[in-house]
Amino acid sequence: MKNLTEQKLITAAVAAGWDTNAIKAWKKIIKKEACKRSTADLLLQLEQIGSDSYTRLFTKSRLLPMEKLELVLKQMQAQIDQNGFLQLAGDYRLSPSMPPHGRFLKLFRKAVRQTFLPQGLRPVYQSKRKNELAIKIHLFRSYLDRHNLWYVRQYFPGNTDWEKLQNYQRQAKVKFDYSTDARLHNRYLSNQDFTYPQNMKIQVTKWRRMSEFIVNLETGKFVSEWDFYQQQANGNINADLAGYQVSAGAAVANTGSFNYGLPKGKYAWLLRFSHSHQLLDVKHPTDPQLRYQFNHAKASHYYWKSPQTYLKDSKGGYADIVKKGPVDFLAWQQVPLDQKKEIYQAFVVSCRKRLPKKNPGFAFFWQHYQTIY
Template sequence: MANELSTTQAAAFLKDEGWDFAAIQAYRRYVSSIFRRVVAPMKPKLALELKQNCYQIGSPLYTVMYRASRLSAADKLALILQQCTAVIDQHGFLQLGQRYSFSPTMAPHDQFLRYLRKQVQRAFPKKSLKQYATDGPHADVARKIHLFRSYIDRHNIIYIREHFAGSNDLEKLLKYGQKFHLKFDYSTGANYHNRFLSHQTWDYPKNMKIQVTKHSRMSEFIVDLVSGQFVSEWTLYQIHSNQMVDSDPMHYDLTTIAAIANTASFNYGLPIGQNVTLDFLDHHSHRRLDVQHPDDPDIRRLATNSYQTTYWQYEKDYPTGRYADIVKKGIRDNLAWQKIPAHQRSEVYDDFVNYCIQRLPLRNPGFYHYNKQRHYNGTLK
C-alpha cells in the first residue's frame, strides 16, 4: 500500500510542482527499486522520506528526476526558480521561499551541481548572461539564475562546517577534500576577492581563493589568510523572522561590508587558471556567464561602485598593478606566508611582487617558492 501511495498518488503532487511526465516516470522507477529492498513495516516511513526528498534540491531522488526531465535547459532552470518561489525584491536581491531547500547531503562537487552548471551553459550558449537578461524569452531566468549562485555558496559553506571538524574553516575544507580524494585549484586570481576601501592604500592580499575541483573550478571558497575562516556575504546579512534577507543597503555600513565585496561566487563557466582542462571546449564561458553577468543586488553594487567617493576597489594584477596571489600552488604557500612577521609583510610582499615581475613571462610560482629562493644563501635569486 505504501508503495502504491508513494508512486501513483505522487504523480499528482509532482505534476503540481512542475515536473513533466519523464521526471515522474523516473520517480516511479526510483521508488520501486528502493521499495523492493525494504521490509513492509519500514515502507510508510520511507514513503514519507522520499516525498520530503522531492523538496530537497540536489537529493539523489531530486537529481534523478531533474536529469530525466525532458524540459529544455532554460525550462529546467526556470523549474528550480519556480519551486523556490524565487523573487527579486525592490533592492535587486533574490529572495527564496521556504518550501524547497538544498539537500544537506549535497557536497560542493556533487553531480547535481555539475549538471545544473551544464544547464546554464546550454541555456545561454553564445552571448553574455547580461545580454540574455536584457531581452529574449528567458531574460527573467537569466537575471534570477545569476543571483541564485549566492545561495549555492551559502549551502556549500554550511555543508563544510556541518560535516567536518577543525579549528577553522580551512581545516574543515581540507578534510572535505581528503575524504573525497579531491584536488583543489589555487591558481585562479583572487584580486576581486581582496578589495580594499578606495581611500586606503593597497598593501597585500588578506584572502586566498580555493576552487573545487582542480579541473572543474566550479564551487569556490574565499578564505582569510590569517584566521582560516570563510569570507562570505552571508556572515553579514541580517535575516528577518520570516527568513527573508534584509537587502536594504541603507541598513549596512559601507565601511564594514568587506565580506560582501569579497565574497565567493559559484562558477557557471570555467575560470581560467593554470590547470588546463582539455575536454572543456568553451574556455570563454567564465567571462560570459560569471563576469559579464546581470546586475548584482544593490548592496553589492553599492560596495563596488567605482563612481562613488568611497567604495571597495581591487588592485590590478602585476605588472600593471601591484597584485600577486600569495597562495598559488597550495596550502604550503600560506604556511610560508604565516612565518613572515606581521610588521614585515608589506615589505616582503612588495619584494615578492618585484620577484614575480622579474620572472615574466613565467607565472607567479607562489609564496613558498619565492620564500625558498629568498633564503637561498641569503639572497633572492
C-alpha cells in the same frame, strides 16, 4: 493503502512541475524505496534539490535546459525584491547531503551553459522570459555558494574553515585548484592604500573549478557575504543598504561564488568551454544593490576597490600569495605581521622580474628570500 501513498507521491511530483519522463523515473524510485522509507521521507527527497532522487528526476526529464532551470527556481519560489536581491521561500531546499562537487551541481551548471552560451548571461535577449531567467540565475549562484560553505562547516572537523576544507578534500578525494586569480577577492577601501592580499581562492575541482571558496590568509575563515547579511524574521535577507556600513563590508566585496563557466587557470585551454567564465560569471547581470554599491565608485562615499595586477602595469601591486596550495599558505603565515608589507613588496618585485614566467607562489620566493637574508 499502498496505492493511496503512491498516488500522493506522484501527485506531489506532478504539482512540482515535472514532465512525464521524470514522473516515470519517480514511480520507479517509489517502487524501489517504498518498503525502506516512509512517505514523508520520500517527499523530503523530492523537495531536496540535489538529493539522489531529485537528481534522478532532473536527469530523466526531457524538459529543455532552460525549462529545467526555470523549474528549479519556481520550486524554490525565487523572487527578486525591490533591492535587486533574490529571495527564496517555500518548502524546497538544497539537499543537505549535496557536496560542492556534487552531480546535480554539474548538471545544473551544464544546463546554464546550454541555455545561455554563446551569448552569455548579460546580453539583452528578445525574450523577456529569458532576460528574467538570466538575472535570477546570476543571483542564484550566491545560494549555491552559501550551501557549499554550510556543507563544509557542518560535516568536517577542524578549528578553522581552512582546516575543515582540507578535511573535506581528503575525505571526498577531490583535487583543489589554486591557479586562478584571487585579485577580485582582495578589494580594499578606496580611501585607503592597498598593502597586501588578505585572501586566497580555492576551487573545486582541479579540472572543473565549479565551486569556489575564499579563505582569509590570517584567520583561515571563509570570506562570505552570508556571514555579513542580516536575516529577517520572515526568513528573507535584509538587502537594504541603509542597514549596513560600507566600511564593514569586506565579506560582501570579496565573497566567493559559484562558477557557471570555467575560470581561467591550468588546463583551461584543453576544455571546449574555456571562454565561458567571462560570458557567464564575469560579464553578468547587475548584482543586488547592496553589493553593487559596495563595489562601485560613488562621488559621495568610498567603496571597495580591486587592486591592479603587476602583470598589466609596472606600478601594479597585486600578486597572488597562494598558487601551489597549503605550502604557500603556511609560508605566508611564517612572515611576522610587522614585516608582511615589506616582504610582500619584495615578492611582487620578484614576480615582475620573472616575467614572462608565471607567479610561482609565495613559498618559492620565501625559501630563496630566507637563504639570501
